[in-house]
Amino acid sequence: MKRALLLLALAAAASVAAAQSWPSKPVRLIVPYAPGGPVDISARLLAAKLQDALGQAVVPENRPGAGGNIGVDLAAKSPPDGYTLVMSAIATLAINPSLYPSLPYDPLKDLRHVTLLVQVPNVLIVTNELPAKNVKELIALAKQRPGKLDFGSGSTGSTGHLAGEMFKSMTGTFMVHIPYKGSAPALADMMAGRVHLMFDNLASALPASRPKRCARSRRPPSCARASCPSCRRWTKPA
Amino acid sequence: MEGIFGNLAIGFIEVFKLQAITLGGMTMTLPFNIIMCLIGVLLGTLIGVLPGIGPVATIAMLLPVTFNLAPIAALIMLAGIYYGAQYGGSTTAILVNLPGESSSVVTCLDGYQMARQGRAGPALATAAIASFFAGCVSTLVVAMFAPPLAEVALKFGPAEYFSLMVLGLVAAVVLASGSLVKAICMVLLGLLLGLVGTDVNSGVLRFAFGISEMADGIGFVTVAMGMFGICEIIANLEQKEHREVFTSKVGSLMPSKEDWKRMWKPILRGTTLGSALGILPGGGALLASFGAYTLEKKVSAYAHQFGKGAIEGVAAPEAANNAGAQTSFIPLLTLGIPSNAVMALMIGAMMIQGIAPGPQVMTERPQLFWGMIASMWVGNLMLVILNLPLIGMWIKLLTVPYRILYPSILLFMAIGVFSISNQPFDCFLMAMFGLLGYVCVKLGCEPAPLILGFILGPLMEENLRRAMLLSRGDPFVFISPSKPISMGFLIASVALLVIIALPALRKKREEVFVAEEKT
Numbered sequence: 001m002k003r004a005l006l007l008l009a010l011a012a013a014a015s016v017a018a019a020q021s022w023p024s025k026p027v028r029l030i031v032p033y034a035p036g037g038p039v040d041i042s043a044r045l046l047a048a049k050l051q052d053a054l055g056q057a058v059v060p061e062n063r064p065g066a067g068g069n070i071g072v073d074l075a076a077k078s079p080p081d082g083y084t085l086v087m088s089a090i091a092t093l094a095i096n097p098s099l100y101p102s103l104p105y106d107p108l109k110d111l112r113h114v115t116l117l118v119q120v121p122n123v124l125i126v127t128n129e130l131p132a133k134n135v136k137e138l139i140a141l142a143k144q145r146p147g148k149l150d151f152g153s154g155s156t157g158s159t160g161h162l163a164g165e166m167f168k169s170m171t172g173t174f175m176v177h178i179p180y181k182g183s184a185p186a187l188a189d190m191m192a193g194r195v196h197l198m199f200d201n202l203a204s205a206l207p208a209s210r211p212k213r214c215a216r217s218r219r220p221p222s223c224a225r226a227s228c229p230s231c232r233r234w235t236k237p238a
Numbered sequence: 239m240e241g242i243f244g245n246l247a248i249g250f251i252e253v254f255k256l257q258a259i260t261l262g263g264m265t266m267t268l269p270f271n272i273i274m275c276l277i278g279v280l281l282g283t284l285i286g287v288l289p290g291i292g293p294v295a296t297i298a299m300l301l302p303v304t305f306n307l308a309p310i311a312a313l314i315m316l317a318g319i320y321y322g323a324q325y326g327g328s329t330t331a332i333l334v335n336l337p338g339e340s341s342s343v344v345t346c347l348d349g350y351q352m353a354r355q356g357r358a359g360p361a362l363a364t365a366a367i368a369s370f371f372a373g374c375v376s377t378l379v380v381a382m383f384a385p386p387l388a389e390v391a392l393k394f395g396p397a398e399y400f401s402l403m404v405l406g407l408v409a410a411v412v413l414a415s416g417s418l419v420k421a422i423c424m425v426l427l428g429l430l431l432g433l434v435g436t437d438v439n440s441g442v443l444r445f446a447f448g449i450s451e452m453a454d455g456i457g458f459v460t461v462a463m464g465m466f467g468i469c470e471i472i473a474n475l476e477q478k479e480h481r482e483v484f485t486s487k488v489g490s491l492m493p494s495k496e497d498w499k500r501m502w503k504p505i506l507r508g509t510t511l512g513s514a515l516g517i518l519p520g521g522g523a524l525l526a527s528f529g530a531y532t533l534e535k536k537v538s539a540y541a542h543q544f545g546k547g548a549i550e551g552v553a554a555p556e557a558a559n560n561a562g563a564q565t566s567f568i569p570l571l572t573l574g575i576p577s578n579a580v581m582a583l584m585i586g587a588m589m590i591q592g593i594a595p596g597p598q599v600m601t602e603r604p605q606l607f608w609g610m611i612a613s614m615w616v617g618n619l620m621l622v623i624l625n626l627p628l629i630g631m632w633i634k635l636l637t638v639p640y641r642i643l644y645p646s647i648l649l650f651m652a653i654g655v656f657s658i659s660n661q662p663f664d665c666f667l668m669a670m671f672g673l674l675g676y677v678c679v680k681l682g683c684e685p686a687p688l689i690l691g692f693i694l695g696p697l698m699e700e701n702l703r704r705a706m707l708l709s710r711g712d713p714f715v716f717i718s719p720s721k722p723i724s725m726g727f728l729i730a731s732v733a734l735l736v737i738i739a740l741p742a743l744r745k746k747r748e749e750v751f752v753a754e755e756k757t
Contacts, residue, residue, distance in 0.1 A: 034294075034659070035297075035298030036298060036582040038586075041589070044302050046304060061662050062295075062298070062660060064454070065454050065659060066450045067436075069450060070661075104450070150707075155443035178704060181700065184577075184582070187575055188391070188392060188573070189395060191392055191573065192393065194708060195708070204575075230571050
């Protein structure tokens with residue numbers, strides 16, 4: 001499952017007329033997450049480069065809260081003059097509209113999408129304690145021990161959680177979802193063998209899975225195979 | 239041991255290395271890394287002193303600056319900001335009862351009382367010395383035992399965390415210097431406040447009243463600044479212009495011989511506890527300062543003075559929070575797991591520089607790893623040299639007339655709270671907690687147990703439910719023989735409860751009787 005992590009969306013109806021002189025004043029780049037996360041770091045990398053290219057200050061502004069909804073809503077309600085940009089992720093554009101009963105903005109109507117910035121793949125990682133050596137064995141194990149395996153995720157409704165649920169429904173297995181507050185504590189529990197597997201984005205899973213003693217991450221080709229869309233391909237013949 | 243010295247030598251050489259730096263067309267040879275360390279700790283002290291403005295926002299803002307630096311220089315500077323902030327945080331806590339950093343909430347309790355007695359100088363000096371000692375020792379701990387300690391951190395699962403929180407909560411009652419019943423009520427209120435926000439398991443919003451700003455819960459800094467800072471200002475204004483002026487009775491700046499005698503043991507205990515709790519992911523330094531205070535209050539011969547300006551109450555938590563700040567680098571450096579938001583930013587900084595954090599950093603880039611550790615030592619030394627002479631200047635702050643001082647404090651608090659997530663709503667919330675704090679003071683209830691309940695509550699619930707989920711609903715998971723750590727904590731909690739419930743067993747039982755009569 002390729003996770004389209006970041007989309008740069010512009011407040012709606014950016015006027016084309018202003019395009020000639022744009023930007024004539026500093027541009028605000030809203031980051032709907034707390035400082036330090038992958039979205040924030042990408043935003044700061046982007047702002048630094050954008051600033052050089054545009055000759056105007058691009059100021060990242062963290063507006064975390066409510067799963068990113070507060071920041072995106074702020075952008076949606078800003079004047080549509082092209083001076084408010086927002087870093088969006090799959091959560092604020094696709095997941096939240098279906099998860100939150102009332103979202104204050106409409107990602108399709110209130111925003112204009114500029115470009116796809118970063119894609120971070122989700123990888124399937126398992127603890128070393130698990131006898132399964134590949135996805136096939138993992139599915140077999142899960143079928144053999146229904147309801148005995150645990151899969152962790154950074155939060156309820158995250159891509160990691162949804163990927164896990166998707167994996168379950170595609171393979172006809174049953175595993176228990178254990179939600180955490182962020183990937184880091186989930187990874188720690190997985191390294192200790194308390195949680196068996198996890199779908200996590202590569203950026204946060206990589207440091208933990210590099211050493212051989214910890215979770216094992218497969219080499220990129222098989223990594224892609226373990227991820228969901230190809231997993232579908234992979235499971236059908238099985 | 240020889241290996242350690244060899245490694246530290248690599249580190250110190252790296253820190254003091256002379257580099258050719260081109261600045262504005264001029265090439266100079268400078269010990270660049272050490273300059274970055276100085277800049278880091280200076281900045282850290284500054285943001286530590288400013289209430290509410292924390293290292294997370296600062297490091298995030300400075301991240302782009304580090305893109306063009308060498309990785310080692312960048313990390314040395316960012317680390318300096320982090321532990322520098324722990325130093326500076328105690329300054330306003332002691333002078334105006336305002337925690338500059340979340341981990342200095344506990345320092346308010348006795349530090350401010352010391353200042354009221356004209357002993358702000360010794361209190362500040364104690365804080366600096368305790369931090370310095372703890373910083374040096376815990377850096378050594380990081381250097382020598384990082385890998386084995388990381389294994390210990392991994393032994394802490396949901397069950398162990400839950401039991402640790404139970405112990406912490408029972409101990410929270412001890413934090414109060416007044417009535418036991420009121421302390422329990424405040425802990426419960428804190429637990430309830432901690433429930434606000436999105437439930438981790440189901441994603442359902444609880445007690446948010448449809449306010450999206452409350453979807454992630456109430457901020458710790460918001461509560462702490464309201465209950466301590468604003469509340470203190472209201473209480474002070476109550477007494478017209480008769481605010482206590484400490485300045486007339488400012489004594490010596492340095493601790494007396496008696497003070498030294500009283501503070502070295504608490505510093506040692508605080509350092510030990512802080513180093514231990516710091517390695518646990520999730521608010522280690524914060525828990526460490528509360529834990530150290532509680533421990534001191536239990537073991538100190540001066541327990542009756544706690545909350546009334548006991549120097550132990552400053553020395554132990556200050557040592558603990560600084561030790562915790564240093565050892566929280568262990569999970570980052572050895573496992574690649576960030577133990578708090580600052581560490582997550584450090585991982586980001588490393589990745590931008592093309593370094594994958596994790597155990598391989600130690601072997602693949604020894605200069606970077608040991609250079610960073612050596613820089614922590616140098617940084618701690620710089621901090622104490624910087625901070626001791628500054629004490630005289632900080633004390634002068636108290637001579638500023640209150641009518642000028644308190645609006646500026648309010649302003650800084652508002653800026654600080656706002657800067658955390660750029661939400662105006664948080665400022666209003668802080669004001670409301672100020673009112674709540676004032677009501678509590680009038681009722682004779684202390685805010686410290688509430689704050690601890692507020693921190694522990696969500697962690698406790700989260701880990702309880704996770705442990706139950708992992709055990710598929712088996713409540714015996716907390717006392718199963720396969721979890722000796724968890725069982726140990728629970729046994730300790732029961733023991734502590736018995737001690738509190740049976741005052742006859744306590745050494746200072748009259749104190750408890752007095753407390754109970756008051757209720």
